[in-house]
Amino acid sequence: MILSTVLFGRTYQFKSINEVMAKANEEKSGDVMAGIAAESAEERVAAKVVLANLTLEDLRNNPAIPYEQDEVTRIIQDSLNEKIYDSIKRWTVQELREKILDYNTSGNDIRRISRGLTSEMVAAVTKLMSNLDLITAGNKITVTAHCNTTIGLEGTLSARLQPNHPSDNEDGIVASILEGLAYGSGDAVVGLNPVDDTLESVKRMFHRLEEVKNKYAIPTQNSVLAHVTTQMQAIREGAPADLIFQSIAGSEKGNTAFGISGELIAEARELALREGTAAGPNVMYFETGQGAELSSNAHHGVDQLTLEARCYGFGKTYEPFLVNTVVGFIGPEYLYDSKQVIRAGLEDHFMGKLSGLPMGVDVCYTNHMKADQDDMEILSTLLAQAGVNFLITAPHGDDVMLNYQSLGYHEIQTLRELLQLKPIKEFEEWLRKMDVIDLSGRLTKQAGDASLFLV
Template structure:
């Protein structure tokens, strides 16, 4: 295993694969803050050269965090298909990249290869790709999942309708839901972030979402994004839950900071399958975001892209219906500006698809970041071209509870029309029955008028 290279008469010597991985990463303010980023563009290129010549076996034998020390590593390693891995273990990272991007390589071939990959391999090949490579690679990969409806089918773009309210007011939440539905949002999930994480409040919100879904016979899923333990207790007390949600990290220490473990997530999944209201079999919803582990001092000196890939390896074990990165939510300490947010969004989407999970993105930023709504719309267009399964949508692109900017309800429908894409079939048929969409999948004059549900 060679960890050195010479460029333009200068020799670059790296001391570990983790150092190579960190310094091969595109510039991220979080890696700089952690003190692990390349010190120059030349050193970054040198790290990419070294990384490109490492074999997949090198990466399998040197996980970012040792197997004995970390549950996430154990879950990732134990989930590898050994037969497929043995077929490809002598490939270099460069050869894996070329295989994914080759014109003749199909999405089904990539899906098969992915079963023999660890998250470190997924992260490594991502670091060798340009933004266009990430779009092209992800576009080839189709990943579907079924809860009450099937997400991820070719020709579709789904959305989460996020009706957050600063006081969890039922009337305000319902008003936001009806407005979103009137714009064609909500086929992936109607998912609420609660202010109040008490069991009593979460039970009430589960019932509110379920009542709206049942009253209007909406073919979708609902979720209340409280802590997993709160949701579990709510379900045990009779709350109607289609999906169980949890934020996850790429290290055991990071998951401990979130108050979870693999065993707890497995228990939650079993509860959802036995007592949840969805048809399944995919009943879990996970959120991630580059920099989460660093923010809780749980990064182990590993770069944020690699840790993000490990989130997806962890998630895969639990067969989720939805996974999304909240790409710019954590702030400029981790992704400084629009360029870094756009890059991270494309990276995360590609890595999720390559891992084999139903991947979406919250195209978002915080107000103290060097980014604006045009940047987010740019990323939305790129992700639509890349075949993203779903995007997050909030009223007027402004979440008044979480205090960050995302995509608006109407913007997601514009992306559908731009890409000649449709919602999930059952949801599209429901929208057409309501007169919100026409036969060509375009919004009608009724769109945006939530009063159509009140007659």
């Protein structure tokens, strides 16, 4: 295993694979803050050269966090398909990249290879790819999942409808839901972040979301994004939950900071399958984001892209229906500006897909970040071309409860019409029935008017 290279007459010597991985990463303010980023463009290129020539076996034998110290590492390593891994372990990272991008390598070929990859391998190949590589490779991979409907089929683009309200006012939440539906959003999930995540409040929100879904016979799934333990107790007390949600991390310490473990997530999944209201079998919803582990001092000196890949390696064990990265939500301390957010969004989507997940993205930014809505429209267009399973939408792209900017309800249908994509089939048929879209799939004249549901 060679951890040095000569570039422009200078020798670059790295102490460990973790150092190579961190310094090969594209510039991220979180890595800079952690003191692990490359100090120059030349050092970054040198680290990429070293990384390109490492074998997959090198990465398997040197996980980011030791097996004995970390539950996430154990889950990733123990779930590997050993037969597939044995057939590719002598590949270098650059050979893996070439295989994925090869015109003759199909999406099914990539899905098979992915079963023999650890999250560190997924992260490593991502670091060698350009933005266009990430779009091209992501577009090749199809990942579907089924809760009440099926997400991720080719030619579709779905949306989470996010009707958050700063005081959990139920009438306000319902008004936001109806407006989103009137623009064609909501086929992935109607997912509410509650201000009050006490048990009684969460139960009430579950019942109200289910009431709206049943009243209008909407073919979708509902979720209340409280802590997993609160949702579990709500289900035990009769709340109608289609999905159980939880934020997850790429290290055991990060998951502990979220108040979870692999055992707890497995218990939640079993409860949702046994007592939840969805058809299944995919009944979990996970959220991630580069920098989460650093924010809780749970990063172990590992770069944020590698930790994000480990989130996906952890999450896929529980066969989720939805996974999304809240790419710009954590703030400029971790992704400084629009260039870093766009790069991270493309990275996360590709890594999620390569990990076998039905991957979505919250194309978003905070108001103290050097980004604006035009940047988010650029990223959303690139992601739609990359085959992202779903995007998140909020009223006018402004989440007044979480105080950040995302995509607006109307933008999901604009992307569909621009790129000739469709919602989930059952939802598309429902939109036609409700006269939101016409037979060609375009919005009707009354689309966007929530009162059409009140007639």
